[in-house]
Amino acid sequence: MTNKILRHRYKIISELGKGGFGTTYLAVDLDLPDRPQCVVKQLTPSDPRPQVFQVAKNLFDKEAKILHRLGKHEQIPQLFAYFEEGGQFYLVQEFIEGNDLTKEIYPGKKISEEQAIQLLTEILKILKYVHEENVIHRDLKPQNIMRIKSDGKIVLIDFGAVKEIKGLTLTSAGQTATTIVVGTPGYMPSEQAAGQPKFCSDLYAVGMMTIEALTGVPVNQFPKDSSTGEIIWKYRVNVSDDLGRVLDKMVLYDWRDRYHSIDEVLAELRIGSYSANPTTYQTTIPPGKPVNNPSTTLVGSTVVPNIGNLPQRQPLSSSNVPPVSASGIDYTKLRDLLATEKWKEANNQTNIVMTKAAKGKKLNSKNIKEIPGVDLQIIDQLWVKYSNGHFGFSVQKQIYLDTGNLPLKFRKETYKLFGEKVGWKLKRNWGFLGGWLSKDNIIFERKAARGHLPYVMVNVAGENVLVYILERLCEFWLLVGIGFVLACVFNGFLVDGFMLFVFWVFIRGVSGNSVHLWYSSLVWSHNLICTLSQKLDEHHSI
Incomplete structure (x- = not known):
């Protein structure tokens, strides 16, 4: 051509x-x-x-x-x-x-x-x-x-x-x-x-x-x-x-x-609430306007309220969040800790106020039903406001859904994506807990991943105690393994090596079963809290 x-x-x-x-x-x-x-x-x-x-x-x-x-x-x-x-x-x-x-x-x-x-x-x-x-x-x-x-x-x-x-x-x-x-x-x-x-x-x-x-x-x-x-x-x-x-x-x-x-x-x-900055808008409830109550989903071992059907997003000012909720919970201390970016103390205070909102009962899959939706809403708003949209239940909830998770269905692979996204799981699957962090490894700093906080521990079938025991067993198991190798190489006594081997098998079996129990309780509690989501959506907050 x-x-x-x-x-x-x-x-x-x-x-x-x-x-x-x-x-x-x-x-x-x-x-x-x-x-x-x-x-x-x-x-x-x-x-x-x-x-x-x-x-x-x-x-x-x-x-x-x-x-x-x-x-x-x-x-x-x-x-x-x-x-x-x-x-x-x-x-x-x-x-x-x-x-x-x-x-x-x-x-x-x-x-x-x-x-x-x-x-x-x-x-x-x-x-x-x-x-x-x-x-x-x-x-x-x-x-x-x-x-x-x-x-x-x-x-x-x-x-x-x-x-x-x-x-x-x-x-x-x-x-x-x-x-x-x-x-x-x-x-x-x-x-x-x-x-x-x-x-x-x-x-x-x-x-x-x-x-x-x-x-x-x-x-x-x-x-x-x-x-x-x-x-x-x-x-x-x-x-x-x-x-x-x-x-x-x-x-x-x-x-x-x-x-x-x-x-x-x-x-x-x-127009409206849109901002190019991914962390500049907040959630508010206009006075006197009823909205669907936030529901909760358990992701990992933390509570993530599913704040669905929210009203129009508006800039959040101090006057939007009452220091004392309708249920009588005082949020002044939590507000002050968040305002001064004392993230660890604020996280602990979040656990405290949630326990109070649950009528003083331990936070587990049953008692969390006692927490009024308005209190979850207030806690979320405070975290979102003072972190500039970086932390908060609603932030976690959005990431949870964005990574392919469904409120009423536990998916192992997409759940891992969520954990990696918010920094609760390392990008590896090996290790004692499959890369999932314990509460001792949570990062209480602004540089943490978006949605990393708050990290609210839920006591599901003794899960907190169990995780602590698992961590200690992990450390002990490694020491036993090292001891077994040293005994075989340097001591030369077959009986010592045999006894250490038996003990090693026992410890690994216990820890393995514990991990299975921890994972099973996690799936169970996730599904239970997701069921709770439906119930909370039937109520309204003012």
């Missing part, structure tokens, strides 16, 4: 790219002064039969007119000409000097949340114009978004509908049909893959692109919830709950549950 002149006007200079839908060339316009560069896209129908070709030509004419209309937007390439020549269809469009977004979005590279919001907003503003023209792009991905070299603006290219020409064929019934689905796996939602694209299908693609940019992970490498089909991605990056919520809704599996207009998305990004 190089040096070929199309329509006696457009001279092909070089090939820019080739895909399943056709070939793109760089060309010059011989009819204009200075011979400006342009882009020529060649589309070849796969079925040469006359009936199919005529349908393809009609479709090409229709889509070309749409592209010409869209090209009036400064961030969509202008269409200069479209024609058929030699059984091939050609589009001549404005040449955009710059690079596509694969230069900015690629595996291993993460962009900041502020950059992601800016990119998301800019794409949506252009896409809003496209949707207002009653057009669905159908193939949004980094390769189809250019950044102009001169001014840094982005441009949408390669609209998908015209690509259907490539797949047109004749069925056995004599009807024309397309054999291809326009779109790219990973960016294409289920309804589009089924041949029924919606306007919100474009929102799905933009959402996935933004998630890819934030995490540095290719879109086809995210796990999916086996029961819902939802993408699990938040464990890969620290992101504000507000942006996370927007992206989650954009990429919901069921198109009916997504945003149905770009204005909705832009409004949530632009």
